[in-house]
Amino acid sequence: MLKKIDNLEKYLRDAGIKPSIQRLKIFEYLASTNSHPTVDKIYGALSSDIPTLSKTTVYNTLKLFQKQGIILIINIEDNETRFDADVSFHGHFKCIECGGVEDFPIPEHGKIEALVDYDISEKHFYIKGICANCKKIINK
Amino acid sequence: MLKKIDNLEKYLRDAGIKPSIQRLKIFEYLASTNSHPTVDKIYGALSSDIPTLSKTTVYNTLKLFQKQGIILIINIEDNETRFDADVSFHGHFKCIECGGVEDFPIPEHGKIEALVDYDISEKHFYIKGICANCKKIINK
Numbered sequence: 027m028l029k030k031i032d033n034l035e036k037y038l039r040d041a042g043i044k045p046s047i048q049r050l051k052i053f054e055y056l057a058s059t060n061s062h063p064t065v066d067k068i069y070g071a072l073s074s075d076i077p078t079l080s081k082t083t084v085y086n087t088l089k090l091f092q093k094q095g096i097i098l099i100i101n102i103e104d105n106e107t108r109f110d111a112d113v114s115f116h117g118h119f120k121c122i123e124c125g126g127v128e129d130f131p132i133p134e135h136g137k138i139e140a141l142v143d144y145d146i147s148e149k150h151f152y153i154k155g156i157c158a159n160c161k162k163i164i165n166k
Numbered sequence: 167m168l169k170k171i172d173n174l175e176k177y178l179r180d181a182g183i184k185p186s187i188q189r190l191k192i193f194e195y196l197a198s199t200n201s202h203p204t205v206d207k208i209y210g211a212l213s214s215d216i217p218t219l220s221k222t223t224v225y226n227t228l229k230l231f232q233k234q235g236i237i238l239i240i241n242i243e244d245n246e247t248r249f250d251a252d253v254s255f256h257g258h259f260k261c262i263e264c265g266g267v268e269d270f271p272i273p274e275h276g277k278i279e280a281l282v283d284y285d286i287s288e289k290h291f292y293i294k295g296i297c298a299n300c301k302k303i304i305n306k
Contacts, residue, residue, distance in 0.1 A: 101241035102290075119281060133276035140270035141259060143298035150242075151291045158283035 031057065041094040051076060052087050053096070057111040062100055062118065062127040064108055102127065102152050118152040123160035171197065181234040191216060192227050193236070197251040202240055202258065202267040204248055242267065242292050258292040263300035 031037045034054060038045040051072055056063070063071070065088065069081045088109050091097040100108040102120045108127060110118075117130045132151055156164070171177045174194060178185040191212055196203070203211070205228065209221045228249050231237040240248040242260045248267060250258075257270045272291055296304070 099244055101244050104239055104241050104247040107244040117278070119284065122287065130278060130280035133278055135275035136273035138257070138270060138273055138293075141293065141295075143301070144259065144293075145296040145301060146293055147262065147296075148294040149291075150293070151289075153278075153281065153284075153286055153290070154288040155281075156285040156287075161283070161285060 037096070041091075041096045043090060043094055043096075048076060048079060048083060049087055049090075052084060053091065053111065056088075056091075056097060056109055060112075060129065062108040062110050064106060068109070098148070098150075100127070100150075100152070102154065115149050115151075118150075119157065120152065120154050121157040121160055122154055123156050123164070126157065128157070177236070181231075181236045183230060183234050183236070188216060188219060188223060189227055189230075192224060193231065193251065196228075196231075196237060196249055200269065202248040202250050204246060208249070238288070238290075240267070240290075240292070242294065255289050258290075259297065260292065260294050261297040261300055262294055263296050263304070266297065268297070 034050055035045040038049060038053065043049060052068060055068060055071055061067070065081055065085050068088075069079065069084045072084075073079050088097065088099070092099050092109075096111070096113065098110045098113050100110055100118055102108070102118065112129070115132055117132050118127055119130055120127045130153075174190055175185040178189060178193065183189060192208060195208060195211055201207070205221055205225050208228075209219065209224045212224075213219050228237065228239070232239050232249075236251070236253065238250045238253050240250055240258055242248070242258065252269070255272055257272050258267055259270055260267045270293075
């Protein structure tokens with residue numbers, strides 16, 4: 027779950043990021059949605075509010091956020107990169123019918139013996155299939 | 167672990183794939199390596215043997231293999247798609263130092279309660295960090 031952020035400017039500064047207006051707006055948007063948006067979606071949501079925004083700026087800002095550890099990049103499809111402001115370890119389910127991506131809590135699991143001597147910096151778990159809603163529609 | 171395939175032509179046919187020479191060579195190469203290669207790597211390994219091969223053909227063949235369920239697409243980085251002929255459920259570790267991708271067995275885990283009403287078609291688990299070899303080099 028995304029932790030509550032009281033002071034976004036401070037949050038970015040603490041992560042080593044200069045809080046420009048564009049960066050604040052991009053993070054604020056990402057933290058406000060659980061739709062795991064793409065660059066196009068984020069750009070579409072903010073471009074009327076910030077007319078100087080470009081897709082390249084959105085992408086570069088997100089890459090900076092990821093480098094500084096305040097967002098995750100979600101790669102489920104090879105032609106669709108999504109972003110998540112929730113950096114806690116949780117799973118993503120992508121429905122191949124409706125295209126939606128939702129979170130799920132990861133069940134407890136044993137130690138990964140093969141990696142005991144490795145340094146772990148990121149863990150990602152994702153599942154593809156058909157969500158309960160789409161199953162109902164298909165079975166109607 | 168990749169299952170042993172005795173008759174590759176039959177294996178492709180059983181998966182609904184017409185076994186052309188190019189398809190056989192591409193699958194054979196992918197099944198012979200545990201390096202989880204990219205399109206570029208596969209093309210580089212086969213182009214001298216098959217002069218008519220193009221990167222587009224390699225990519226389209228791999229997408230067909232994935233559609234028919236005989237390979238997995240591995241998306242760890244948003245700018246690097248890799249492929250795996252082992253379709254059993256296993257994890258991938260990517261070292262951010264040497265760039266290598268290796269397999270690891272997934273530990274037992276509990277039921278994913280949030281997804282009990284969902285149909286699951288693919289599960290992917292990947293971890294990024296520093297492998298034991300690179301740690302040794304860094305700590306020298």
